Amino acid sequence: MPAAGAARTWCAAALLAAAAACAAGTSELTGSGSLDERIPLAVLPFQGAVAGVDDLAAARSTLVEGLRATGRFRLLPEAGIESSLAAHRIRVVETLPSEAVEVLLADLDHPFLLTGTALYVDDRFEPTAAILLRAYDPAGRRLGSRLWALRAADAADAFALGAPETLADLWAGPAREWVEQAVDLIEAPARGDRPRVGVLPFDPAPDHPESGRLAALVAGHLLEEEFGAEVAEPGDLLNAFVAARVRSLEYFGTEQARELAGNTGARWLLAGSVLEIDYGNGPGQPPKVSLTMRLFDAESGRSIVSGLADRSGDEGEVVFGIGQNFHPVTNLAAALRRAFEDMNLPWARS
Amino acid sequence: MRATTRRILPALLLAGLAAACSTPSQVVYLHPLADLSLIKRIAVMPLGNLSSNTEAHQWVRQILNHELLVQGIFETVEPWEVNRVLLEKQIPQDGIPSLSPEQLAELGQELGAQAFLVGDVLQFEQGRYGNLTAPEIGLSLRLLDVETGIVIWSATASKSGIGFTERLVGANGPDLTAATSELVRNLLSTLST
Numbered sequence: 001m002p003a004a005g006a007a008r009t010w011c012a013a014a015l016l017a018a019a020a021a022c023a024a025g026t027s028e029l030t031g032s033g034s035l036d037e038r039i040p041l042a043v044l045p046f047q048g049a050v051a052g053v054d055d056l057a058a059a060r061s062t063l064v065e066g067l068r069a070t071g072r073f074r075l076l077p078e079a080g081i082e083s084s085l086a087a088h089r090i091r092v093v094e095t096l097p098s099e100a101v102e103v104l105l106a107d108l109d110h111p112f113l114l115t116g117t118a119l120y121v122d123d124r125f126e127p128t129a130a131i132l133l134r135a136y137d138p139a140g141r142r143l144g145s146r147l148w149a150l151r152a153a154d155a156a157d158a159f160a161l162g163a164p165e166t167l168a169d170l171w172a173g174p175a176r177e178w179v180e181q182a183v184d185l186i187e188a189p190a191r192g193d194r195p196r197v198g199v200l201p202f203d204p205a206p207d208h209p210e211s212g213r214l215a216a217l218v219a220g221h222l223l224e225e226e227f228g229a230e231v232a233e234p235g236d237l238l239n240a241f242v243a244a245r246v247r248s249l250e251y252f253g254t255e256q257a258r259e260l261a262g263n264t265g266a267r268w269l270l271a272g273s274v275l276e277i278d279y280g281n282g283p284g285q286p287p288k289v290s291l292t293m294r295l296f297d298a299e300s301g302r303s304i305v306s307g308l309a310d311r312s313g314d315e316g317e318v319v320f321g322i323g324q325n326f327h328p329v330t331n332l333a334a335a336l337r338r339a340f341e342d343m344n345l346p347w348a349r350s
Numbered sequence: 351m352r353a354t355t356r357r358i359l360p361a362l363l364l365a366g367l368a369a370a371c372s373t374p375s376q377v378v379y380l381h382p383l384a385d386l387s388l389i390k391r392i393a394v395m396p397l398g399n400l401s402s403n404t405e406a407h408q409w410v411r412q413i414l415n416h417e418l419l420v421q422g423i424f425e426t427v428e429p430w431e432v433n434r435v436l437l438e439k440q441i442p443q444d445g446i447p448s449l450s451p452e453q454l455a456e457l458g459q460e461l462g463a464q465a466f467l468v469g470d471v472l473q474f475e476q477g478r479y480g481n482l483t484a485p486e487i488g489l490s491l492r493l494l495d496v497e498t499g500i501v502i503w504s505a506t507a508s509k510s511g512i513g514f515t516e517r518l519v520g521a522n523g524p525d526l527t528a529a530t531s532e533l534v535r536n537l538l539s540t541l542s543t
Contacts, residue, residue, distance in 0.1 A: 294415075302428065
């Protein structure tokens with residue numbers, strides 16, 4: 001009975017293989033009747049404001065390895081993610097419209113999704129970086145965002161020893177903290193209904209064209225994580241610009257604001273201008289930023305509240321140099337936070 | 351005689367220090383027949399720029415809009431509405447002062463404003479005082495009645511030099527934004543009195 005013998009041999013081999021895979025903790029069985037209880041997760045390629053920074057790939061793989069090591073996630077292979085992005089002609093991950101997120105999730109068999117946008121990467125004076133992580137659940141709802149800002153001097157020990165010398169060292173240094181933030185983001189409980197805000201691109205400072213996008217991304221993150229709002233997907237907002245025929249925010253109109261809000265479901269619109277930004281140059285020249293923001297009622301197109309903040313990394317709260325902030329993105333976040341607090345946002349009023 | 355010198359010398363020193371320190375100045379004109387309480391809504395027009403900072407007028411206009419909204423003296427037309435209407439009517443950004451009273455009235459009607467705030471940035475830079483820096487700002491603002499084109503209110507203010515406290519502790523003066531914001535706030539406060 002050669003056929004029965006072959007079947008027995010195949011079953012035994014399959015069982016042995018499954019047992020070996022389970023023991024190694026690398027089971028990749030999926031689909032109905034899956035034995036794998038780990039959370040499926042796709043970490044999209046990191047992209048960002050800074051072109052030509054190869055170390056973003058290193059940042060992504062450091063995070064992926066850290067997440068894999070927790071044993072709680074089944075990380076989708078990078079090649080599969082890349083081919084899905086290519087198949088749907090998705091090039092810019094930072095401004096994924098909701099539709100694209102849904103298509104991508106369906107293509108990848110509905111995993112959780114993690115994106116990373118590099119807001120700032122610089123190693124001219126010392127390795128300094130900031131990456132904004134955003135997570136989506138398998139249904140395409142955004143779970144939230146985390147701002148991961150790091151500077152070599154902050155990663156060194158109390159005696160200023162062991163400061164990372166390269167960006168790759170910078171990613172790897174405090175990787176555990178980074179992984180914890182990502183896990184926290186993915187496993188966070190669903191949020192209830194929140195007022196939806198569309199964050200328009202800020203007018204950039206004249207000599208820093210990237211500053212408008214940077215400020216808008218950080219403002220959106222703060223609104224979402226600290227000021228109880230839901231932020232419309234930047235990609236949806238860009239699509240709505242096209243639909244409302246908005247060519248320039250400088251010549252925006254009430255009708256267009258209303259149309260924009262209708263297309264994104266935003267009750268409020270936030271607009272701002274970066275008046276001045278200086279990313280700093282280490283001790284002796286801390287980062288500096290000045291900006292204004294206005295919150296509009298999307299229905300009437302009228303300003304409701306306005307905020308103004310300027311902040312330097314060595315401001316008055318610093319005593320004898322302790323507490324100085326030399327990270328340009330956390331300095332920007334501090335300025336935005338202060339402006340939001342002063343604005344007394346309408347949904348936060350008691 | 352010695353006692354008198356002891357009393358006068360510190361006073362002279364203090365007066366000298368004060369003279370060398372920050373010098374804010376302000377001149378305000380209000381039309382004798384103007385009733386500002388009748389004005390509810392104004393439009394902040396693009397400002398002229400006579401300073402060496404090419405972006406100063408944009409910067410100050412942003413701060414003006416912010417302070418007007420915060421102080422709530424008048425309702426303001428959204429800056430993007432102002433820009434859009436100026437573009438539609440092909441009026442250059444610095445063309446408001448040269449408009450005829452009829453054109454002003456038409457523009458006012460279009461924007462739903464009873465007055466236009468116009469003006470110039472005269473000076474806008476960080477001055478150097480030895481090792482220290484401090485802002486040097488000069489502003490001139492006018493409120494025009496859209497019906498007649500008459501100047502209802504006019505104010506010029508400047509702020510320069512380093513403050514006494516900063517000089518004493520060897521610290522820099524405030525940033526340009528903070529100093530501009532304070533100057534604008536002080537100027538606008540003369541509208542509500």
